[in-house]
Amino acid sequence: MKIFPVVHFRRITIAAFLGIMGLATVVVVGCSEKKAPSFLQGQEIFKADCLACHGANGGGVLYPKTVLVNSALVTGDPNKVIAVILFGREGEGVMPGWYMNLSDQEVAAVATYIRQDWSNRAGPITPAMVAEFRAKGKKAAGK
Numbered sequence: 240m241k242i243f244p245v246v247h248f249r250r251i252t253i254a255a256f257l258g259i260m261g262l263a264t265v266v267v268v269g270c271s272e273k274k275a276p277s278f279l280q281g282q283e284i285f286k287a288d289c290l291a292c293h294g295a296n297g298g299g300v301l302y303p304k305t306v307l308v309n310s311a312l313v314t315g316d317p318n319k320v321i322a323v324i325l326f327g328r329e330g331e332g333v334m335p336g337w338y339m340n341l342s343d344q345e346v347a348a349v350a351t352y353i354r355q356d357w358s359n360r361a362g363p364i365t366p367a368m369v370a371e372f373r374a375k376g377k378k379a380a381g382k
């Protein structure tokens with residue numbers, strides 16, 4: 240007889256625990272979509288460092304090559320996106336490299352942002368991917 244209330248209590252505790260875990264999972268998975276912290280951080284970096292040349296809607300300001308929305312490069316191979324942001328590129332105009340000014344976390348955030356805002360839909364870029372590329376690419380780019 241004594242055992243019953245205890246068992247009952249435990250069941251409720253376990254059910255509540257599972258419920259909370261389920262909720263937490265939904266929140267975490269939901270956040271990794273558009274509102275991940277790195278996306279929002281990337282949006283801030285974009286406004287501060289990229290908007291002047293690339294435009295508020297990624298539509299480009301200076302040359303066609305500054306258009307980021309619907310760009311195959313931006314939504315394609317993550318390493319190519321990381322390469323352009325870290326070490327820049329010279330074509331019709333000059334895209335400055337950010338390897339000295341932005342951390343791995345910041346490059347990952349802004350890269351993730353330009354891959355996921357406007358009508359772009361590509362996977363996120365992690366700080367680890369940037370760190371790996373920075374180590375290799377520095378030598379390759381002679382920086």
Ligand code: HEC
Binds near residue numbers: 289302
């Ligand atoms: C001073 C102007 C300027 C600033 C600031 C700038 N860019 Fe650029 N960016 C350019 C130019 C110009 C190009 C095209 C270069 C070329 O002609 O190849 C470019 C190209 C790119 C590309 C390649 C686009 C494609 O489809 O090939 C990416 C990605 C990019 N920039 C991201 C960024 C990010 C992220 C930032 C901010 C951290 C940034 N840029 C800041 C001028 C700029």
